[in-house]
Amino acid sequence: MFSIYFTEAFRNLYTAKQRTLLALLGIIIGIGAMIGQVSISMIKGAETLREFSQMGTDVMVFRKDYSDDENDNTQISLIEALELPRYVPSVIAVAPMMDSQGEYHFAGETNWVDILGVNTSLPAVSKGFQLEEGRFFSDLDRDDNLSYVVIGCETREWPGFKDFQGKLLGAEIKLNGYIYVIIGVLKCTEDNFIDEINWSILLPISTMQRQFQSTKVNRLVVRRVANSNHLLVSAQIKQYFAKRVKGLKVKRLEWIDNWIKREKKEVRRMTLLSVAIGGLSLLAGSIGIMNVMLTAVIERRREIGILRAIGARQRDIRWQFLLEAIILSLIGGLLGSGLGIASSYLIAWWNEWQFFVSYQVLLLGVGVSWGVGIFFGFYPAYKAAKLDPIVALRTE
Amino acid sequence: MIKLRNIAKSYSFGQTPLPVLRGIDLDIQAGDLLAVMGASGSGKSTLMNILGLLDRPTSGQYLLEGKEIRHYSDDELSILRNQKIGFVFQSFHLLPRLTALANVGYPLIYRNLPRKDIEKRAQAMLEKVGLADRAKHRPNELSGGQQQRVAIARALVGKPSLLLADEPTGALDSRVGKEILDLFVTLNQTEGITIVIITHDPNIANRCKRCVVMEDGLLK
Numbered sequence: 146m147f148s149i150y151f152t153e154a155f156r157n158l159y160t161a162k163q164r165t166l167l168a169l170l171g172i173i174i175g176i177g178a179m180i181g182q183v184s185i186s187m188i189k190g191a192e193t194l195r196e197f198s199q200m201g202t203d204v205m206v207f208r209k210d211y212s213d214d215e216n217d218n219t220q221i222s223l224i225e226a227l228e229l230p231r232y233v234p235s236v237i238a239v240a241p242m243m244d245s246q247g248e249y250h251f252a253g254e255t256n257w258v259d260i261l262g263v264n265t266s267l268p269a270v271s272k273g274f275q276l277e278e279g280r281f282f283s284d285l286d287r288d289d290n291l292s293y294v295v296i297g298c299e300t301r302e303w304p305g306f307k308d309f310q311g312k313l314l315g316a317e318i319k320l321n322g323y324i325y326v327i328i329g330v331l332k333c334t335e336d337n338f339i340d341e342i343n344w345s346i347l348l349p350i351s352t353m354q355r356q357f358q359s360t361k362v363n364r365l366v367v368r369r370v371a372n373s374n375h376l377l378v379s380a381q382i383k384q385y386f387a388k389r390v391k392g393l394k395v396k397r398l399e400w401i402d403n404w405i406k407r408e409k410k411e412v413r414r415m416t417l418l419s420v421a422i423g424g425l426s427l428l429a430g431s432i433g434i435m436n437v438m439l440t441a442v443i444e445r446r447r448e449i450g451i452l453r454a455i456g457a458r459q460r461d462i463r464w465q466f467l468l469e470a471i472i473l474s475l476i477g478g479l480l481g482s483g484l485g486i487a488s489s490y491l492i493a494w495w496n497e498w499q500f501f502v503s504y505q506v507l508l509l510g511v512g513v514s515w516g517v518g519i520f521f522g523f524y525p526a527y528k529a530a531k532l533d534p535i536v537a538l539r540t541e
Numbered sequence: 542m543i544k545l546r547n548i549a550k551s552y553s554f555g556q557t558p559l560p561v562l563r564g565i566d567l568d569i570q571a572g573d574l575l576a577v578m579g580a581s582g583s584g585k586s587t588l589m590n591i592l593g594l595l596d597r598p599t600s601g602q603y604l605l606e607g608k609e610i611r612h613y614s615d616d617e618l619s620i621l622r623n624q625k626i627g628f629v630f631q632s633f634h635l636l637p638r639l640t641a642l643a644n645v646g647y648p649l650i651y652r653n654l655p656r657k658d659i660e661k662r663a664q665a666m667l668e669k670v671g672l673a674d675r676a677k678h679r680p681n682e683l684s685g686g687q688q689q690r691v692a693i694a695r696a697l698v699g700k701p702s703l704l705l706a707d708e709p710t711g712a713l714d715s716r717v718g719k720e721i722l723d724l725f726v727t728l729n730q731t732e733g734i735t736i737v738i739i740t741h742d743p744n745i746a747n748r749c750k751r752c753v754v755m756e757d758g759l760l761k
């Protein structure tokens with residue numbers, strides 16, 4: 146019985162080729178737009194998260210907890226900071242940072258600038274760290290009498306540096322009255338937790354401590370073993386400092402995790418939005434299906450009358466028309482999903498995003514087209530079934 | 542087999558009902574060959590639709606094999622049409638996209654018979670009406686007379702107890718019309734099928750066992 150409906154449905158769709166094609170086109174474009182949008186927003190979302198985790202979800206930032214008064218007389222010192230990896234095995238590298246401000250004189254220009262004291266581990270904690278020219282500090286520099294600086298990418302565009310005619314590497318710069326030699330220029334980094342290096346001048350942290358006469362470390366950037374539990378490592382680090390320096394409390398800056406959480410939410414929001422926008426174009430396509438089916442009901446009234454006369458029940462007629470609508474929208478849904486996925490592949494390829502097909506997208510495509518067929522096919526099928534057989538037979 | 546008592550049917554045009562049948566009493570025995578004549582618009586087709594369970598009377602009693610059809614649901618009437626009644630129309634009413642064989646077999650689809658059986662019975666029916674060699678032809682490849690034979694085969698394939706024909710020869714020339722009528726007479730005589738033929742042609746009426754005349758919604 147069902148197979149008869151099925152072959153009949155195909156035959157009817159085939160007979161009304163032109164109309165079938167037009168309806169298919171509508172549904173293909175509708176589903177295609179929806180699936181394409183959803184697929185690309187998922188790909189894009191995954192890409193953003195991947196980019197960020199490449200920069201370092203395994204990077205944590207700590208600093209002294211100023212909210213606690215007991216903490217007032219303590220500080221993170223360089224030695225304790227540098228010894229951290231020895232006591233907490235999950236820590237691969239630690240980059241202590243010290244920040245301050247100062248005035249530079251260079252090529253006849255004077256300006257204020259952020260000064261960052263860093264150590265040679267900085268490249269190890271940040272994958273986004275890259276040199277434009279020259280080199281970074283090295284452990285071999287340590288006993289040198291010369292003091293070196295590295296310039297951030299935005300600082301490079303500031304007065305003095307911008308129009309500097311000579312060779313920047315090796316040039317001397319005066320910083321808070323001391324003379325330094327420029328040994329490197331950084332590329333811009335998008336690494337959020339150290340992005341002020343872009344608009345700073347970097348000094349070796351030991352040099353900075355000497356010259357600013359302070360042993361205080363403001364910040365610790367820590368890279369942990371990739372699969373370690375961040376809560377556990379964080380607890381271990383806090384414990385370590387509490388033990389090493391009596392009364393010292395450190396605090397983890399959690400904004401990276403928060404950022405990722407936010408980003409995930411944003412991806413979900415974008416996906417929903419694209420479902421909604423895609424849904425609108427799908428609605429247009431679906432109305433096309435309904436239109437085609439309604440036309441078919443009117444055109445095939447006589448046939449409906451004949452079938453009723455030879456014994457078709459209302460539900461037989463209803464099924465036959467409903468099945469046609471479902472087949473139509475399933476075929477359209479299949480082709481449309483293919484189109485949508487293909488176009489999201491192209492967009493991903495163009496943007497060099499990593500392409501994938503998520504099963505949610507496939508489910509959405511099949512589910513939605515199935516639903517569209519039933520929902521928009523039901524009314525025409527209902528009308529066909531309710532047709533008075535005598536009226537139907539009398540139409541020519 | 543069929544008892545009509547005081548059957549009335551009216552169509553409503555806005556507020557005013559328009560009576561088409563106004564109290565029909567009619568008995569049809571099994572094996573009857575009945576002609577229904579009457580002027581155009583006298584209500585013959587309306588009567589046939591009621592006899593054929595395509596339409597319900599506004600009032601009156603219709604006993605089909607002793608059972609009052611008023612109590613049947615729409616689905617039950619459909620099943621009764623499928624099993625007990627065969628229709629033949631003036632304009633054949635075949636499904637244009639299907640072959641003669643598929644057209645003839647179609648009523649059996651609603652009986653959930655296996656495809657093989659359906660084809661066998663449809664083929665046998667086509668043989669009976671003399672069209673075995675046209676089984677694979679579509680209606681538009683057949684002459685009017687041949688199409689009407691296919692329609693008759695379709696009406697008979699479910700072994701109905703009642704065959705209703707509304708001006709079955711109206712669209713055919715007199716020679717072919719006579720052939721069709723011969724077929725009806727033969728079917729009635731050899732198989733004992735009850736047949737009701739609506740016609741304007743007195744020659745046809747003369748060959749039937751019985752003839753009733755309708756006038757303005759009443760049987761004379």
Ligand SMILES: Nc1ncnc2c1ncn2[C@@H]1O[C@H](COP(=O)(O)OP(=O)(O)OP(=O)(O)O)[C@@H](O)[C@H]1O
Pocket residue numbers: 552561579580581582583584585586587588
């Ligand atoms: N669905 C309907 N709605 C309104 N009036 C109808 C309807 N069907 C039939 N009629 C009216 O009922 C009357 C009888 O129609 P019917 O078709 O039964 O006549 P008939 O005897 O078969 O005529 P003919 O010989 O021309 O076929 C006509 O006046 C027709 O206009």
Ligand SMILES: [Mg+2]
Pocket residue numbers: 585586587707
């Ligand atoms: Mg008539």
